[in-house]
Amino acid sequence: MNKIFEVPLYAYERSPDQDAATPVRHKVIVIGAGPVGLAAAIDLAQQDVEVLVLDDNDKVSFGSRAICFSQRTLDIADRLGCGQRLLDKGVRWDRGKVFFDDRQVYDFNLQPDEGFANPAFINLQQYYVETFLMDRLRALQAEGAPVQIRGRNKVEAVGTHEDHVRLEVETPEGPYTVEADWLIACDGANSPTRRMLGIDFDGRVFEDNFLIADVIMEADFPSERWFWFDPPFNRGQSALLHKQPDNVWRIDLQLGWDIDKEREKRPENVIPRLKEMLGEEVEFQLEWVSIYTFQCRRMESFRQGRAIFAGDSAHQVSPFGARGANSGLQDVDNLCWKLKLVLDGDAPESLLDSYDSERIQGADENIRKSSRSTDFITPKSDMSRVLRDAVLDLSEHFEFARPMVNSGRLSEPCTYDGSSLNSADALDGPAQTRPGSACPDVPLGGDFLLPKLAGQFTLLTIDADAPEILQEDGIEVRRLALSVKDDMTLALKRRYLGDAPSAVYLIRPDQHVAARRDTYEENAFRHAIRRASGKE
Amino acid sequence: MADLILTPNIDNADDFYADLLAAHDGIDKVDSDALNARLVLVLANHIGDNAVLVQAINAARLKMT
Structure with a gap:
């Protein structure tokens, strides 16, 4: 250890x-x-x-x-x-593979x-x-x-x-x-x-057990997320393999509900399972074993x-x-x-x-998305399993079914649509930067956007004028002036302008968008600052 | 002739899938099978085009169209 x-x-x-x-x-x-x-x-x-x-x-x-x-x-x-x-x-990592039974059905890039x-x-x-x-x-x-x-x-x-x-x-x-x-x-x-x-x-208890094993091994699997539905080495259940630093690999094996936890955790029971998954010839050591159940x-x-x-x-x-x-x-x-x-x-x-x-x-x-993943991974009824397996079979042949395969919808920042801190969207811009969104990063020559937005209210102007500093009832807002020309990759235009020729964003200290318009208008932004600080 | 769409075409596939599972929630296998059969017929009628429907039947048989 x-x-x-x-x-x-x-x-x-x-x-x-x-x-x-x-x-x-x-x-x-x-x-x-x-x-x-x-x-x-x-x-x-x-x-x-x-x-x-x-x-x-x-x-x-x-x-x-x-x-x-x-x-x-x-x-x-x-x-x-x-x-x-x-x-x-x-x-x-940003790639993953999904397996069903004994074959790979598709791979993805996050x-x-x-x-x-x-x-x-x-x-x-x-x-x-x-x-x-x-x-x-x-x-x-x-x-x-x-x-x-x-x-x-x-x-x-x-x-x-x-x-x-x-x-x-x-x-x-x-x-x-x-x-x-x-x-x-x-x-x-x-x-x-x-x-x-x-x-x-209170919430929903999921009747299932998962064995987590961290193993140390010299293996040439790529640093991808590999997920198996119903594999030969864990019939009727799921499995996950994922690389960590120091040659540690996370292995997650679904065990089902009616099991003896203490027995399943013993190395003499864990090791044969892992050998079946990894192959007899692979040398590994167990670093950590745990069995978990979960609730939402x-x-x-x-x-x-x-x-x-x-x-x-x-x-x-x-x-x-x-x-x-x-x-x-x-x-x-x-x-x-x-x-x-x-x-x-x-x-x-x-x-x-x-x-x-x-x-x-x-x-x-998060509860909704992770519950849905769990329902896909662990079908609750015969028909859920039939539909799940149908999606997996189709996904091998047809691209349309792949978005329905759900081995986990990976964490993304929440967009606070409808938050009382947002001002109404006044820019015909991309949906991904609407009020409530976490600002997506953008390359700026050798630098990036997000570090410039850290920890204070910012007025981000893109090809638009605005004062350098705006004070509103104790809150100081500093301007960050950019032009689409600052980013040769055009990610700034794609993520923050869309078809609009210019934009002004009020960005909160946590890098979420509070308000946006095509041009600076003092009254509108003073209101937006008051709203974003809970004063309106 | 229109072609069957075999690339992702549902805005939020997870919502659809959750609605589909919810429709089957709490009913027995016979009723679930019947529900699926009715759903196939309803969707087929919405599509309307026989040529597309033949392609859909072949896709469901996992035959590449």
Whole structure:
């Protein structure tokens, strides 16, 4: 077993809060130091918001767990200052193959279009993501950013009040009490915070078990996602093979419902299954084995006064489509700039209601898409199976059936159609950049667009005039002036103009489009800024 | 003569597939088979063109047209 799991990454140390006569009040406390909690802490610290992370553990998560990280996650990680490390270590992929029975039925390319700084996906073990986020957090600390992390600080009780939360925290040296203006609970699908606050988490249970095995092997399979329906080595079930860094391969085998989990997990039972899949001659070692079942569910509201939920604590999906960790990072991306404005008094507290509505929209989309994938992979009835197999048979011969094959619809950023922060679309432009969309990247000579949009409101003008700075009720908007001539590949025109000769976009700090028009009109954009900050 | 469309032609194939599964949800095999048969006939009538329908029958038999 890799020693990365053994070394404490944020060992327990006594903090002055434990000796304070009255509970110390922090601006924000984050519970949980997984990818979502660490990202939230970094995002806030970068904006100079004081934040404290409490975690009951002191190490990275055990086993590879989440391994597929999307382009949007990499774009967010760039904004958080650690995208390059994820990219350097991760395995890039954008191709996949689908097999049915003993034959390949088709292959696909997730990113047929070009001109993005980041690939469609990388595969990277969750423990690396956590390590890199932790390094970034330490680097921010070294620069004097107001962020702390406390290992082996287990929250035992949560009290919510009108304008703060109060936490009882257990440590190796006994309990203490601490307070925060705002709490962000990123403590996973079994969230103790959610349980302590007595909030329901109901949804649909899928009656199926999946065996995950991470194996170390020298193999010459390409770095593609291979998915099997009903293969000879796992009859009546599905299988997945996917490459991770360090010659680790993720293998996912569907087992069905009525199984003895403890028995199936034993190496003497796992190894023969894998040999049947990989071939007798392939040498491999088991790194990590786990059996999981899953549910699709979400909280009715992601916010209870001053307690806000993000990631798996708020919503849980089936793993097909990599919509777990990726959606958690989109939660953080959506939340932190809003919290910053509210804390600074530049936006009303009600701006946070839009976190709830926008991310519930995202969660519902993720639940719908991953449930459909699961229904395709695990047909619920004889007729579902007949239809599923018909789609697969047709897909081998006819292109039309391939979009119906569903081995997982891979995570994409949610477009917040209908959000109260959007202004009505006033540009006859491409649908992919309509208000609510996450901005797609564009090459700009040797550079890219997204890093120029990071962390603040931006007025993006394309062959249009506008003031360099616009101030509206405490919010400063800076202009980024571009011309279609800045991009020889014409991706800027294709993604942001369409047939329009010019455009002005108001872009939120999380790189989502708030408003767009063909030309600058002061009144319209002042309204749009007010709307985007929850003031109209 | 019109040709049978064998490239993707449904805007959101996942929505269609989910609607199709939902129509079969909770009914037994005999009723499901009958539903499929009726659906084939309804769609055939919508298409109308005999030449296209022959191509569709051949496609369903996994014969390349």
